Amino acid sequence: MSVTRSEQPLDWRDVCAVAAGATLELSAHARGRIRAARELIDQIVARGIRAYGVNTGVGALCDVVVSPAEQHDLSHNILMSHAVGVGAPLGAEETRAIMAAAINNYAHGHSGVRIEVVERLLALLEADCLPEVPAFGSVGYLSHMAHIALVCVGAGHVKWRGERMSGAEALRRLGLEPLSLEAKEGLSLVNGTPCVTGLAALALRRAQRLLDWADVVSAMSFENLGGQMAAFDAGSLAFRVSPGLAQVGARMRAALAGSGLLGASIGRRTQDPLSMRTIPHVHGAARDVLAATAEVVNRELASTTDNPIVAGTPQEPQVYSQAHAVGASIALAMDSLAAALAQVAAMAERRLDRLVNPLVSGLPAFLAQASGTRSGFMIAQYTAASLVAQNRREAAPASLDGGVTSGLQEDHLCHATPAALKALAVLENSSRILGIELLAAVQAYDLQPVKAERAPYTEGLHAQIRAIVPTYRDDRPLADDMTLAFHMIADRDPPPVPDPLPARSAPVLWTAAAMEPAARSTAQPANDAMPGAVGS
Structure with a gap:
């Protein structure tokens, strides 16, 4: 079975189908939107237009300007610092659902990641080579997608064909090179609501x-x-x-x-x-x-759940740095x-x-x-x-539950x-x-x-x-x-x-x-699978 992300967004049933093992593909239209959004980022970088997480720090560091030479390091370091999940990992269905929701979000064409980044996530899904994603440690988003994105750059760990291995080894076996992230990609890989949205889609199917x-x-x-x-x-x-x-x-x-x-x-x-x-x-x-x-x-x-959102044209790029995540x-x-x-x-x-x-x-x-x-x-x-x-x-x-993070910058x-x-x-x-x-x-x-x-x-x-x-x-x-x-x-x-x-x-x-009991990702957790994050 195959699910295609076209000009229409995925719905929750599509996400559940991918979670259960269906192949996810991008239409030419979706690929075009991703490429167009990346062109906007390139223009923002070239013109020095102030944009959160593109040429500034993140969170309470949003007013710290980052030079073009440092933007690769910013993207890479965001993954490392945001991969702070704890506890037993999510099951296979949960991880696949989150990845499907993230790809759907990028295909709106307002995030600005390169098509190569999205293709890397698609390749992991197709191979069922799934990042190890600790279940806990999030107050809203960030950590789960950070652990997924680690594998794209050759870090973190995966579960593949019953074996746990490093992200670097997994890429080697798949014949892929670690990605070198460019401006904004680190931020786009960790923020937004793909995590809750993927899990929510599974909850709907199981509740039904x-x-x-x-x-x-x-x-x-x-x-x-x-x-x-x-x-x-x-x-x-x-x-x-x-x-x-x-x-x-x-x-x-x-x-x-x-x-x-x-x-x-x-x-x-x-x-x-x-x-x-x-x-x-x-x-x-x-x-x-x-x-x-x-x-x-x-x-x-x-919805596009990214911060910042990029829109407009290469001649007049626009940046919306608000709270859609x-x-x-x-x-x-x-x-x-x-x-x-x-x-x-x-x-x-x-x-x-x-x-x-x-x-x-x-x-x-x-x-x-x-x-x-x-x-x-x-x-x-x-x-x-x-x-x-x-x-x-x-x-x-x-x-x-509330709480305050990032030096009062994120106070709700x-x-x-x-x-x-x-x-x-x-x-x-x-x-x-x-x-x-x-x-x-x-x-x-x-x-x-x-x-x-x-x-x-x-x-x-x-x-x-x-x-x-x-x-x-x-x-x-x-x-x-x-x-x-x-x-x-x-x-x-x-x-x-x-x-x-x-x-x-x-x-x-x-x-x-x-x-007879079906094979499930987490209903009866095997060893380290998270109790409560059950697969359908």
């Missing part, structure tokens, strides 16, 4: 998958707990204006159509507990947040998405608690096969409660990249919570005292999961089952919910092979 699973898993719990289908009545839901709510209501009606278990429970209660009857409201609200976040990310990809809007969006997903997962844990609690479930205590000698899912619910608490901490807004910080990393951490925790609920719901079907048919959709899903994960009898570590369920949630889209659903016809589901 998680919310699809949340509907499916909650439907199984709802059916086991004998919920009242009136909660999903289209006429009732129409009183609240929300595209997400309407979508979830329709999905729940389709997934549960034809359920004998729910037919047997009609009129049992006046209304269900909130963790059951607000599924459309909470899941729908999260879908509305997801849609709003996607709009923000696409706007970010359509600050990602306030995308930081706020990532904080909002993290909170929405944390709420979905918190409600999933409440349904799980109802499934294991015999006082409200009507099922054997803790879904155990034998009372007393077996604990069943008792402690798995503890794990889910712990992850909900962790999500609550992770969902605190990064965009309000939005923490956009940390906001995206937190959203990815919430996604991983939430996938684990939903995985535990999924296992519990399938176990509840096995122990269901009501002798009635399940809905065709949930019947088919139950059978497919039981072909992979046998009934739990305290006969093996439950953590192994939980890991498998996590991979189902995090790596695979759920079986499509048919609408309308033919009576008693089973939906198209996975094969057993398709249920």
Whole structure:
């Protein structure tokens, strides 16, 4: 598969495709814009036009003039001084997504890097020779792209074909020479919002998958707990204006159509507990947040996020040295998405608690096969409660953290990249919570005292999961089952919910092979991969 950056910017789905391994190419139009922007920089240097980071220092050193003879050193030294990331490195998908977003930014034609610099990033992507990028150490941007750019000049480290090596050795094996950076290129390679934008694109894809699973898993719990289908009545839901709510209501009606278990429970209660009857409201609200976040990310990809921006003509070059590298809007969006997903997962844990609690479930205590000698899912619910608490901490807004850097010159910080990393951490925790609920719901079907048919959709899903994960009898570590369920949630889209659903016809589901965990960059981090920066 190939993605082309043309006169149109990439959108978040394009970035995700490149992150997953698609080739990224530049159209002739995009290459022309990059070359034209470089010509503007050359004119700015030749005429001695004052331009931040071109012929001045950076940050609080913005008023220090740098001579033409020193501009190569300035660009090179920016990479060295800004490569200050710490902690375990990001996974392959995260690194590829950031690189794709950076190339997209340069292709707007307002950064001023040479086409050779962009081609070097493209070559690393094509070879899947990925720079080692520490996950932490950014208050907004800078450090992540600095570690990527190090490899372009023969420094830093990469992971290639399972081997860690120096950037210099990687270039040698690829038959490439280290680049010698020219005016402004060092600054353009580290600033802007490609880091948060690439990570945000991945968060969108993973959140989309998680919310699809949340509907499916909650439907199984709802059916086991004998919920009242009136909660999903289209006429009732129409009183609240929300595209997400309407979508979830329709999905729940389709997934549960034809359920004998729910037919047997009609009129049992006046209304269900909130963790059951607000599924459309909470899941729908999260879908509305997801849609709003996607709009923000696409706007970010359509924007030039560089400082300075160059424009105009070679005869009259213009320099805009303002604040387009600050990602306030995308930081706020990532904080909002993290909170929405944390709420979905918190409600999933409440349904799980109802499934294991015999006082409200009507099922054997803790879904155990034998009372007393077996604990069943008792402690798995503890794990889910712990992850909900962790999500609550992770969902605190990064965009309000503030701080002061660079000698008071940068005295307002939005923490956009940390906001995206937190959203990815919430996604991983939430996938684990939903995985535990999924296992519990399938176990509840096995122990269901009501002798009635399940809905065709949930019947088919139950059978497919039981072909992979046998009934739990305290006969093996439950953590192994939980890991498998996590991979189902995090790596695979759920079986499509048919609408309308033919009576008693089973939906198209996975094969057993398709249920096996997919290779992911960081869901189950290998050695040094960052927990929380999960690949889809």
